[in-house]
Amino acid sequence: MTVSAVSDDSAPVFRLAINGYGRIGRCVLRALYESEYRQQMQVVAINEPADLATIVHLTKYDSTHGRFPATIAAVEQGLSINGDRIAVSHCTKLADLDWSQHRIDAVLECSGHYDDIDTLQQHIQRGAGKVLLSQPGNTPIKPIVCGINEHILSADETIASAASCxxxxxxxxxxxxxxxxxxxxxxxxxxxxxxxxxxxxxxxxxxxxxxxxxxxxxxxxxxxxxxxxxxxxxxxxxxxxxxxxxxxxxxxxxxxxxxxxxxxxxxxxxxxxxxxxxxxxxxxxxxxxxxxxxxxxxxxxxxxxxxxxxxxxxxxxxxxxxxxxxxxEWAYANRMLDVVSLWLNTKN
Ligand SMILES: NC(=O)c1ccc[n+]([C@@H]2O[C@H](COP(=O)([O-])OP(=O)(O)OC[C@H]3O[C@@H](n4cnc5c(N)ncnc54)[C@H](OP(=O)(O)O)[C@@H]3O)[C@@H](O)[C@H]2O)c1
Known part of the structure; x- marks a missing residue:
């Protein structure tokens, strides 16, 4: 198992945040480092109620997927993965998030706490460009399943779901x-x-x-x-x-x-x-x-x-x-990356 590195001439274009760094949130981060998407997307912020020491520990060690094959350390108010800096916050209310300071193109909403479009809109109000939900949302939120209906996703939409595993x-x-x-x-x-x-x-x-x-x-x-x-x-x-x-x-x-x-x-x-x-x-x-x-x-x-x-x-x-x-866990995390990559690269 290897992790991909970003070459100097292909800096990541899109800036991602993960809200809720549990099973799916951590798999999404790790899947990014094990995929070619690392060349075009970077996680720059994580919001998770747990303390930083626990976040670092559970990023390094995983009972199901084994050790994360990267150098992981705590840095001031954040996490470092192979030297990539990820800001970490511990908000439990969407209204307290500040995505604008991190210039977030898309939030991967993996807390399992929200499925309602009006509530999820708060991510946009807090400065994120798009929200991809890790569970089915309420009716206006399109569920996207790769290989079946990804064509229904348009660039001007701001909230979508990667459906269920x-x-x-x-x-x-x-x-x-x-x-x-x-x-x-x-x-x-x-x-x-x-x-x-x-x-x-x-x-x-x-x-x-x-x-x-x-x-x-x-x-x-x-x-x-x-x-x-x-x-x-x-x-x-x-x-x-x-x-x-x-x-x-x-x-x-x-x-x-x-x-x-x-x-x-x-x-x-x-x-x-x-x-x-x-x-x-x-x-x-x-x-x-x-x-x-x-x-x-x-x-x-x-x-x-x-x-x-x-x-x-x-x-x-x-x-x-x-x-x-x-x-x-792993397949779904990879599909979230597929959907968010497709979406961010879609031009209307
Ligand atoms: N696990 C799977 O196989 C799977 C597959 C596909 C989709 N999903 C969906 O993905 C979502 C998350 O599932 P999961 O298995 O990853 O659950 P999980 O392991 O419990 O992870 C959720 C994380 O979000 C944190 N959290 C709780 N409240 C929060 C808040 N207000 N803001 C930000 N973070 C908060 C939780 O912290 P605390 O533990 O402190 O509450 C936890 O660390 C669910 O909707 C689930 O249905 C799961």
């Missing part, structure tokens, strides 16, 4: 199946690793009673907006999906089981061929296809949005059942 994982698979076999309806079950909104031992949760239960002990059904999300991303299929989500006691990498009815009977071979061809064609680097007998840990740090496990495809007449793996 599950939408990014499953929408490309649904789109291929719909294009080739005409999807009539479907059900998705997400089997998702534990997240920081679950307690280690039973504790209070204010919106979902099942999330009161210890993350490491149970398979926990939780609420999901994925069915509606599919309809927002592929409007033609709006209202034709149902979804459920189960949280399981792993740290990272999730799976989705997709069941769709298609217009006519198909075979495992034709379904797998369609998905493999898409993974080698238009959806390369977004949709993966694997014929190896792998388990979830094998997809840790995989940047692709979703990987079809060909050996798990099942067909019964016109019912198709597919298993899709995805690194819910």
């Amino acid at each position: 599950t939408s990014n994982g499953i929408a490309p698979v649904i789109a291929v199946l719909h294009q080739v076999f005409s999807v009539q309806s479907g059900v998705i079950t997400t089997i998702h690793s534990a997240m920081n909104d679950q307690p280690v031992i039973d504790a209070y949760h204010h919106t979902d009673l099942r999330k009161t239960r210890a993350a490491g002990q149970s398979i926990i059904p939780v609420e999901t907006g994925l069915a509606a999300g599919v309809g927002r991303i592929i409007p033609e299929l709006d209202g034709r999906f149902q979804a459920r989500a189960l949280r399981v006691p792993t740290l990272n990498v999730s799976a989705m089981e997709l069941t769709v009815t298609v217009a006519s009977p198909v075979s495992v071979e034709t379904v797998n061929n369609a998905l493999r061809e898409a993974s080698e064609g238009d959806l390369i680097d977004i949709l993966g296809y694997s014929e190896e007998p792998l388990a979830s840990c094998d997809f840790n740090h995989d940047p692709r949005s979703g990987i079809v496990d060909a050996g798990q495809t099942r067909v019964s007449g016109n019912i198709v059942n597919v298993l899709v793996w995805f690194d819910n």
Whole structure:
């Protein structure tokens, strides 16, 4: 694993900020340093309630993705990565942020606290050029899934969402199946690793009673907006999906089981061929296809949005059942970078 350096003659053009430096925020920063985007974008500010010493520690060491392969240190009111200075603030209210002093082109809003366009507007009022949300937002906020609908993003828009990790994982698979076999309806079950909104031992949760239960002990059904999300991303299929989500006691990498009815009977071979061809064609680097007998840990740090496990495809007449793996943290962080890069480079 290497990190890219910025050459003298190609200074970063766009200045990014991260609001909420948790799992996704930290993955976004690290993914930037492991990608070619480092040549055109730089994180210059982070806002996170935690103290600087903890921020430095969790930037250096990560139980899931290993050590950050860079030189990381605390500097006055900030963080240094290979000598790149990142200002760190600790505001808990959007109104207290000051993005204008850092000349921020785009904020990656990764706190998980905001999904409403009027509230997110405060980032713009505080001086940011654009806001990309790390979760689906309310209706006016466009959810962008790479490979599917990035064309709907225009340069003059200021707030957009990178949708959810599950939408990014499953929408490309649904789109291929719909294009080739005409999807009539479907059900998705997400089997998702534990997240920081679950307690280690039973504790209070204010919106979902099942999330009161210890993350490491149970398979926990939780609420999901994925069915509606599919309809927002592929409007033609709006209202034709149902979804459920189960949280399981792993740290990272999730799976989705997709069941769709298609217009006519198909075979495992034709379904797998369609998905493999898409993974080698238009959806390369977004949709993966694997014929190896792998388990979830094998997809840790995989940047692709979703990987079809060909050996798990099942067909019964016109019912198709597919298993899709995805690194819910790393793939999503990479998609946030894809979307923000595309957006900042878009000219109307
Ligand atoms: N984890 C995933 O696999 C994944 C994938 C795709 C999308 N997402 C979405 O991304 C969002 C963040 O998820 P996550 O897993 O990264 O959560 P997380 O690890 O809890 O990170 C959120 C961070 O934001 C901080 N924060 C809390 N209030 C804040 C505020 N007012 N201003 C700025 N920062 C604040 C939190 O600090 P405290 O801990 O002190 O509260 C925490 O460090 C959620 O909407 C989630 O649905 C997550």
